[in-house]
Amino acid sequence: MERRLAAVLAFDMVGYSRLMGLDEQGTLATHRRHRREVFNPRATQYRGRIIKFMGDGALMEFASVVDSVCFAIDVQLALLNENAALGEGRQFLYRIGINIGDIILDEGDIYGDGVNIAARLQELADPGGICLSASAFDQVKGKLDLTFEYLGERQVKNIAEPVTVYRVLLDEKATALAASIVQVPAARTNRRKWATVAAAVPLLIFGGITLWWQPWMSAPQPVAVERFAYPLPDKPSIAVLPFINVSSDPEQDHLARGLTDDLITELSKVSGLFVIARHSVFTLQEAARNSQKAAAELGVHFVLEGTLQRAGSRLRINVKLIDALSGLFLWAERYDRNYADIFAVQDDVIGKIISALAVKLNQRERDQLARIPTDNLEAYDYYLRAEQEGFLYSDVETYRRTLSFYQKAIDLDPGFADAHAGIARIAVDIWRNDYNLIWSAAVARKIAYDAAGHALKLDPDNARAHTVLALLQLVDGRQAEAIDSANRAVTLQPNDAEAFGNLALVLAHTGDSERAVAAVEKALRLDPAPAPSFQLLTGVALYTARRNERAIPLLEAARDGLPRTEPAREYLAAAYVHGDHPQRGKQEAAKLLELFPDTNLTYYGYLYDYWREADLSYHLTGLRKAGIPEWPFGFEGRKADQVDGTELQDLVSGKTWIGKHRNGTDFIQYFDNAGNTAYRSANTNITGVIEVRSDRLCEKFEGHFLNRMACGYIYRNAVGDRPDARYIHVTPQSLKFFSVAAR
CATH class of the missing domain: 3.40.50.10610 (ABC-type transport auxiliary lipoprotein component)
Incomplete structure (x- = not known):
């Protein structure tokens, strides 16, 4: 850190808060104009540098006290002329204090009593006036033909010894001294600029070298x-x-x-x-x-x-x-x-x-801003790491890593509301998309509800928890509550693009297309370069609101940017068809089936059973035209081969099935006479319940397929490509070939 003797000038606007109350925009515009047209050019002319602007004031350094006083007089007289045309109470007045003393220079900023005294002198000055310390007065008396008034010694805050104060009178002598603004030649400005940069390069910070801004450098050009x-x-x-x-x-x-x-x-x-x-x-x-x-x-x-x-x-x-x-x-x-x-x-x-x-x-904003998220800095560190994973629609490892960071934060501080809300956000994503990557649907749903509820118990104003709650309520068919929760989130976080994006999704799925589109536009204005996951969210909202041409670019960007492409391809296939791009829709559907051959309309019909009937029909129609089959692997059973009635009931009453899935996985499934079933394969061992509904076999396995009762059909295997299997069982999630085990 460098010490040196310097003239320090501090100035501050008088009545800034009152003027802002009268005319906020006008006050801000005038203050900025003063900086641009009054302070900055005179700082250049009198070889001063503006250390920093501080709201409605600033701190400056001059090599010469004479220059600092000339600067102050020029500024005050210019403002005096301007204020003459304004009524009392509408004038813009500044106080100025000048001192010369020892200062500490560190990274372009200045410190020390020399600075503190200048700031206190500014507070003692009259509106539109200038005050000098005794040391500054001694430097200018006899050098400038001005009138000075002795104000005596004053005790000022945080300065041990009294400060002797002089006032500069803005009389005829001051007017005669004032100079017109002189434009600095470009070559001279550039030399000053590069000299300053060269001198500022070796800033030593904690033993390392860092470049930081130099506020006294020539100002950037205004931008239109x-x-x-x-x-x-x-x-x-x-x-x-x-x-x-x-x-x-x-x-x-x-x-x-x-x-x-x-x-x-x-x-x-x-x-x-x-x-x-x-x-x-x-x-x-x-x-x-x-x-x-x-x-x-x-x-x-x-x-x-x-x-x-x-x-x-x-x-x-x-x-x-x-x-x-x-x-x-x-x-x-x-x-x-x-x-x-x-x-x-x-x-x-x-x-x-x-x-x-x-x-x-x-008051609500004051309360929110006053809230500290956690007292545990190690928990805060883990939370920051989780937030930076960018986990929506991510791969399994990213989800697991993110969850572990959130959980470590909670272990260190169980009252950390934001960390609980983070877990809720991941859980609802897993649940509503039926990922089954880490948790079954039932487990993910419970974790999402519990974590969001706990976050809101700790912090009722947690916007993310309200957003998660809105998505849970939407999928549960509680539309009015979902809208209320989503609106609550944007009220609490009025600049949160994610909250607006989810509000748009809720509004689109509850039939309020116009407000949904407005919410998307707001979200994308707040986040003009969104992440692929957010492009997918807003694209789906626009697609659901029937704005296909607007949705398609967002869905395309999501497809190209996400590690898992199937959600974007699904919506793109339908959006292309509805948007009069049938060939592109077929191409997306073909790619989706190539990546996931078990993709089918029946599955989507169950997955989106919380949608409005018109929206679900619209989506399935688009996918069907794009080429997505009704059942997994494009299976089409003949009515003549279908098992129904008594024969179907007999197949699931005290029977055991043995067979293979379409992908070759062996399985065995047992049915008792009371409607219970047990299924086992190399990787799965689950129990559930069944119902025979006319010609359909319906099954529900706790924790799977969003806990839904999903129905399928059984056909006699007339094709004969698997001679060891007498029957084919098709469901929204699987295609199985089996025979009934002998008793």
Whole structure:
């Protein structure tokens, strides 16, 4: 860290909160214009550097006290002229304090009593006035023809000794001293820029070398709104770009990502903000190095960016908030804290963003933001690792790894609501899609309900738990409750793209197509570069709402990006057919059957029995036209060969079947006379119940096929391709060849 003598200037707007209350947008626009047209050009002219903007004020450094006083006079006189045309109470006034003293320079920021005294002098100044310390006064008296007023000694906060204060009068002498703005030649500006960069390169941080921003460098060029990919929202919009791990240990990458995630999640709870979703900001990893480019691609006005470094139990976090239109930053801060203080750092950053953007919070939002997710930092670390797996529609190993991280977090802190909600989210995904990868459907359903319920017991405002509950209620046929839960989730997390996506799905399946489409558009605006799993979710919602041409690109992207392609191919096949692309629909269906030969319409009919009848018929019709068969492996039984009536009842009364599945797996199945059955193969040993319904045999095995009673048919094996099997049993899930064992 470098020490040196410097002139320090602090300024602050008077009555900022009152002016924001009168005209929020106008106040923000005027303050930004002052930075651009009043402060920045004069800082260049008088060789000052703006250390950082802090909400409605700033801290500056000058090599000369004379330059700092000239800067202050020019600024105040320019504002005085501007305010003359405004009524009292509508004027924009600033206080300025100037001191010269010993400062500590560290990573572009400055510290020490020299800085603190300047800040206190600014507080003592009149609105539109300038105050100097005795040391600053001694440097300018006799050098500048100004009128000074001695205000005596003042005791100020956090400074041990009284401070002697002088006021600069803005009289005729000051007016005569004021200079017009002089444009700095481009060549000179570039030399200053590169000299500054060269001097700033060897910043030593915890023994490692890191490049960080230099706020005194020449300001970026303003960006026109027309160059943005999306229209700016009608509220302050922000993207939290991925924090950069500047530690020598790449193991801390998850901590940097986790800090990014948490800031996005917390800011998403604020209804007065528009916040871009995590996946979209992480897809801009490279573009994020240029904050204005990232903002233009995402369509936001403001960008938060920063670095994180961990050394043992110590953290160093640098943060800055940038106005992407002007290229100037509104606020910057550095935190040197213990790892245990990470939530306090997050709270401070969020509070300063809300303050800088003049966002008003309601009581619920204040309560939500005040809530700490866990007191156990090891549990928090495991939770961050789980969140970064990107597990929806994932492979078995990803699911297992993610679940283990969540479970470790819960073992360390049983009261960690977010971790319980995470488990619920995976469980409902496994259950409603009948994956049977880790748990049977019955087990997954119970875990989803239990975990979501427990999360809400710990935190009634947990948006993810409400979303999971909505999906469970939808599949259970409790439509009104599902809509209520999904709406509750978006109310609690008004910037959560996932919550809006699931609301869209619920609305589409309950017949409210227009609101479903609106929810999808909102979700995709919040997450303009969505993950493949989210593209599938929104694509299905649009398909269900009969918006096929809009759904198809999302479903195609999901097919190409997901490790498991069958869900996307299923919907694509039907969407292509309904969207007048029959050949493409047939191609998707053929690929689906190639990957999973047991795909069939009867299975989908059972799987989606909670859909509205019109939606299910629409889906099955599209799949049928695309070439998906009614039964597994394209089986078609002849009516003449069908076993029914007394003969069917006799086959399942005290009988034992022995045979093979279509894929060659041996099985044995026993039926008693009371409607119970036991099935066994090399990998399965289950019991269930049966019913004979006219010409159908219906079976239910606890924990399988969403606990549904699924019906199929039995045919005499007239084909003869398996001479050892007298019968064929076809169900939505299997095709079996068997004979009845002799008694």
